[in-house]
Amino acid sequence: MSGTATGTTPDTALLAQVTAAVRTAGDVLRERRTPHARGTSTDEIVAEAHANDDAVLDVLKEPLLAARPGSRWADDELAGGALPPGEWWVVDPVEGNINHVHGMSDWAVTAALVRDGHPVLAVVHLPLTGDDYTAVAGGGAHLNGVPLRVSAKTDLGAALTGTGQARPGEDEHTFRRIGASVTQMLVHGLVVRVSVPATLQLIHVAAGRTDAFWQFSDVRSGLVAGALLVAEAKGAVTDTHGTPWSLTSPDFLAAAPGIHAAAVAVLSPIA
Known part of the structure; x- marks a missing residue:
């Protein structure tokens, strides 16, 4: 860019x-x-x-x-x-x-x-x-x-991660994906924060305070600023399958490089 x-x-x-x-x-x-x-x-x-x-x-x-x-x-x-x-x-x-x-x-x-x-x-x-x-x-x-620099963690089991809904009135399928993802990340990670808005979680990823954030959404206004902050802080910014994120991606994952692959492994099966 x-x-x-x-x-x-x-x-x-x-x-x-x-x-x-x-x-x-x-x-x-x-x-x-x-x-x-x-x-x-x-x-x-x-x-x-x-x-x-x-x-x-x-x-x-x-x-x-x-x-x-x-x-x-x-x-x-x-x-x-x-x-x-x-x-x-x-x-x-x-x-x-x-x-x-x-x-x-x-x-x-x-x-x-x-x-x-x-x-x-x-x-x-x-x-x-x-x-x-x-x-x-x-x-x-x-x-x-x-x-700013993202977290240096390499163990998902020690990771503080987060997610949340992107807008009011999401469809039931999205709500079920959110619930399933929180459950799986609770099993594999340390603590999961579920809150809004996305940007206020992403600034913590960029600052190395938290280790990953994901969202099943493409809402631009909640993602683009945080995506650039995380990328410029040397974090990984992809979709939940590990493909580089773009405005056309259906979902979003920003993570410290050391736990990114593990986060993808947890999130990518959730359909």
């Missing part, structure tokens, strides 16, 4: 602009936070989540598009699959929106630039801590400017 685009701002220089824009969006989201859950019915919860999205996009969408003239915006944050050629912003204005609405702390603002189907730049900002996880293709992954 290239770290620059002909005739435009190099991605390394663009990173500072994107980080500033995402941090501004994070300020808005932090101000909207409440210590209690908002809404009791599904309709009320969805309305609160949409209000969060709208407030963030009001300050984030225009600066990102302006930072990369000619780039386009992937509107549906729950969509998956390939994007047309060119540069696309894949953004989750509130990654972990359900947590934010329920007064919890596991949420972030994420922005990734995808060029011709490959993520080349990513920023994950945690407004409550002020932390910035950043990556540029070929330039490594960083936390507040400090390089």
